[in-house]
Amino acid sequence: xxxxxxxxxxxxxxxxxxxxxxxxxxxxxxxxxxxxxxxxxxxxxxxxxxxxxxxxxxxxxxxxxxxxxxxxxxxxxxxxxxxxxxxxxxxxxxxxxxxxxxxxxxxxxxxxxxxxxxxxxxxxxxxxxxxxxxxxxxxxxxxxxxxxxxxxxxxxxxxxxxxxxxxxxxxxxxxxxxxxxxxxxxxxxxxxxxxxxxxxxxxxxxxxxxxxxxxxxxxxxx
Ligand SMILES: N[C@@H](CCC(=O)N[C@@H](CCS)C(=O)NCC(=O)O)C(=O)O
Ligand SMILES: [Fe+2]
Numbered sequence: 001x002x003x004x005x006x007x008x009x010x011x012x013x014x015x016x017x018x019x020x021x022x023x024x025x026x027x028x029x030x031x032x033x034x035x036x037x038x039x040x041x042x043x044x045x046x047x048x049x050x051x052x053x054x055x056x057x058x059x060x061x062x063x064x065x066x067x068x069x070x071x072x073x074x075x076x077x078x079x080x081x082x083x084x085x086x087x088x089x090x091x092x093x094x095x096x097x098x099x100x101x102x103x104x105x106x107x108x109x110x111x112x113x114x115x116x117x118x119x120x121x122x123x124x125x126x127x128x129x130x131x132x133x134x135x136x137x138x139x140x141x142x143x144x145x146x147x148x149x150x151x152x153x154x155x156x157x158x159x160x161x162x163x164x165x166x167x168x169x170x171x172x173x174x175x176x177x178x179x180x181x182x183x184x185x186x187x188x189x190x191x192x193x194x195x196x197x198x199x200x201x202x203x204x205x206x207x208x209x210x211x212x213x214x215x216x217x218x219x220x221x222x
Contacts, residue, residue, distance in 0.1 A: 001033065001034065001037070003029060005029065005057070006027065006054075006207075006209070007168045007169060007170050008025060008027050008054075008167060008168055009165065009169065009174075010023060010024065010025050010026045010027060010030065010034060011024040011124055012034065012037060012043075013095065013117075014041065014096070015095055015096020015097055016096075017097070018095070018097065019042055019043050020044055020095040021038060021041075021043035021044065021046065021095055022047045022048075022049055022093060022095050022100065023038075023045060023047070023048045023049065023060075023061075024049050024051065024124045025050060025051055025054075025124075025126065025167050026060030027058070027059065027060050028057070028058040028059060028060045028063055028216075028221050029058075030060065031060035031063040031064050031067060032067070034060060034064065038068060039068075045068045045071040046071065046072065047072050047074045047085070048061035048065065048071055048072070048073050049075075050073070050074065050079070050081070050217070051114070051115065051124065051126025051127070051167055052108065052111055052113065052126050052127060052140075053079045053109060053111060053217045053218060054214075054217050055109075055139060055207050055209075055210045055214055056168075056208070056209055056210065058212070058217060058221045059220065059221035060221060061073035061083070061220050061221060062219070062220030062222035063221060063222065065220070073085070073220045074086075074093065076088065076102070076104065076111040076112070077111075078104070078106070078111035079109070079110075079111030080218065081111075081217060081219070081220070082218065087113065088102070089103060089113075090102065090103075092118075099117075100115040100117060100118070100124075101116045101117075101118065102114075103116055103154040103155075105126070105151065105154045106141075107128060107135070107137060107142065107144065107145075107146040107150045107151075108128055108135030108136065108147055109135075109140040110140070112126055112127065112150070113126065114128055114129075114154055114155055116162075121161075121162060121163060123155060123158055123165070123178070124167075125165065125166050126166070127166070127167050128147065128151060128154075128155065129155050129166060129181060129185075129188070130166045130168060131164070131171075131176045132173075132181070132184065132185055132186060133185070133186075134147060134188060134199075135147065136199070136202060137200075138199075138200075139206070139210070144195060144196040145196055147199070148192045148195045148196070149192075151188050155178065155181075156181070156182045158178045159178065160179030160182070161178070163175055163176070163177055164181060
């Protein structure tokens, strides 16, 4: 699903038989929409998962725990944010016969995580890897060199046909693959040294909601 103000993608994954589901990167503004979809599909939401402590919007994970009792909020321990469940590199989140493996992919923030489906067919990269781009590294303990190594070691080592689902896209694109990004990503095909130079000279304006979003997201958005 898409949230147009922050151009955020929220992903709902469910097991048809067990009826268990997880949401990845829900947004507060669209939490009602997401809760309704979960109900319409007859799913039980086990987890509302954040790939990182977002700077550009308020997470919906706190609201979803109230809207859908039984749902637990999840974020990495390294994010420093409150949640029902803190995850570390290598942990798994199970729903029905599926599992999402958490791969620490710091660099955009220190606590960024990429979630990889157990059969390696899909990866939810948050802001570590965007389609033909990547997350900025100029706030929240961002570090370009760390991000470069995270993407090359934790994401580009997945099979070429693994689908890449990012947390944002600002150009209307929805999905990519490891092979496409490994060969066509204009930033991550550079050497590490060139990448660091590019990232240190992006000169992007601060996200409009950063001063509200970060403190709220340290408390699940509530
Ligand atoms: N204009 C938006 C913020 C856009 C932005 O900074 N996006 C981040 C990801 C969300 S924290 C980013 O890393 N962008 C990388 C890039 O190359 O654009 C707003 O005001 O919310
Ligand atoms: Fe971000």
